[in-house]
Amino acid sequence: MKAKSPLDIYKFLPKTNCGDCGTTCMGFATNLIQRKQKLEECPHLSDSSKRKIAELIEPNIKEVEFEGLIIGGEEVLFRHELTFFNKPPILIKANEGNYENVLKDVKGYKKIYVGKELRLDGILLEFKSDESKYLKAVKDLDVPIVMIAPPKILEKALELRKTLIGYADVDNYSKFLELAKRFNVPVIVKSNDLRKIKFLGSKMRENGIKYVINPVFDSFAGCYRRVIDIRVTGIKGDNEFSYPIMIDVDNNDVFYKVIASLTFVCRYGDLIVLDEVDPLVVMPTLVLRENIYTDPRVPVAVESGLYTIGKPNGDAPVFVTTNFMLTFYTVKTDLESAGIDCYLLVVDTGGICVGASVASGRFNADVVKEAVEKFKVAEKVKHRKLIIPGLASRLKGAIEDATGWEVLVGPVDSSAIKDWLTKVWD
Incomplete structure (x- = not known):
């Protein structure tokens, strides 16, 4: 920009x-x-x-869009300088022989993380040998796809579906250019030689074609060096390298794959392709992506308020916590898992966790009093008792003075609430 x-x-x-x-x-x-x-x-x-x-x-790294997914569009080399904008889609490889099973795995995978549903984004469909089955797969797949095939096959596939295609190299790029111009689709250029990538990029740019760079995952160290070189020079204004980067993580060693996928989520992978839906690889990749692509300028917070857990009545306990998202969902999940019917009073601490908000003064007696009154807790329960987190124990007296409610100090770890509650709550 x-x-x-x-x-x-x-x-x-x-x-x-x-x-x-x-x-x-x-x-x-x-x-x-x-x-x-x-x-x-x-x-x-x-x-x-x-x-x-x-x-x-215009972003320093151009945005490329296909089938509702947007990749690239980044402005900086390091997240703390601004933020990263477009989460890299995670695609799973399939071909015309196994696409139905892969589709089932892709659509069936779900991970709940701090209240968010994390899913895979689509399929990279590779042509193996059967043209009719490949074209059938193009029509059947009801998730975003990238199509990898020879130009002759892609010409027929693009009549059915317009999406990102590949791979263009120094031998076939003219054919991919023809397809890209005719069907108005972006292209993946592929090489482990930066000079060839620059050449391919110049040809695409001359013809107004957007593209994605695949620097080839032939070795971890080699691919990593190329990715760093591409992104650094792209951010600095090298036009041929100012495009999204695709990483195709393909290796038989599951630990190698997970380290590679996590590394390139952190370091400039705008599109990540895995060879299968292996939870050992997929789960940490999705969770890390969720954390890396949050805006560091904005607290990760939920709305303050009085939340209902289960089916509480007038005798139900009232727990107090902060509006830091991870704290909120941890406490909420632990209460639900324990089967406790209760109210959860979430106070506004600016999206900061319990320990830090107590230390900084954001979690204080006046904030709790304001929340109790604002969300009319007294109208929900007959008693006048609040349960605060163990890390906020030093606020007990001040909250009692400010609110007029009795304050109980709960455990530090919300997973211990069930056992603790049986000892102190009638």
């Missing part, structure tokens, strides 16, 4: 503050830089202004 501040964009806007985009012109300029709004949302821009602004806000 060439724009360094909203003022770089503001000078090309109408400056009327009409509000048709939902905000002021300066607000719109700020949102464009933060990628909270799209250029098309301003209906009053001239074509020349659109072109200038589009150039200013």
Whole structure:
């Protein structure tokens, strides 16, 4: 992105503050830089202004879209400098002989993590030998796919479905160019030689074709060095390398695969391909991706409020916790797993965990009092007892003074709540 501040964009806007985009012109300029709004949302821009602004806000790494998935679009080398924007889709390899079983595995995989449902994103369909079965698979697969096949097969497949295709190399790139222009689809260029990648990229760019770079996973160290070189030079402005990177992790050693997939989720893999749905590889990859692609500028928080667990009545206990997402879902899951009918009062600590929010003063007696009153806890229960986390034990007296409620100090670990509750709650 060439724009360094909203003022770089503001000078090309109408400056009327009409509000048709939902905000002021300066607000719109700020949102464009933060990628909270799209250029098309301003209906009053001239074509020349659109072109200038589009150039200013174009990501350093170009975005490539296929079948509803967006890859690339990154601005920085390190997440803490800004944030990473587009999570790398995780695809599983299949061919015309096994695609039905792979599809079942892909659609059946689900991981619940801090309240989010993590799933695989699609299938990379490789041609083996049977053209009719391959074309049938293209039609049958009802998840996003990438198609890998010889140009003659892809020509027929693209009549059925337009998506990312590959692999283009120095021997066949002209055929892939023809297909890409005819069907308006992006292409994967593949080589373990950066000079060849640069050559292939220049040919695609000359013809207005978006592409994805596959630097070949022939060895961990070799592929890693190429990926770093590609992304660093791409971020710095080398046009041929300013495109998304695809990593095809293919190895018989499960531990090798999981280390590779985790490494490239952290380091510039914009599209990750695995050879099977192995939970030992898939689960940590999805969880790490979820953490790496959260915005470090924004606390990972849930809304404060009074949450109902099970079917509580007027005698049900009231637990207090913070609105840090991981804390909330850990406590909620432990309460549900223990079968405890209760209320969970979530106070706003700015998305900070219990220990840190107590130490910083964000979790305090006034915050608890405000939450008790705001969410009308007294109308839900007959008693006047609150259960606070063990790490917040030093707040017991202050909360009792502020709220007038009796405060019980629960365990430090919410998994121990069930046994603790049987000893202290009638």
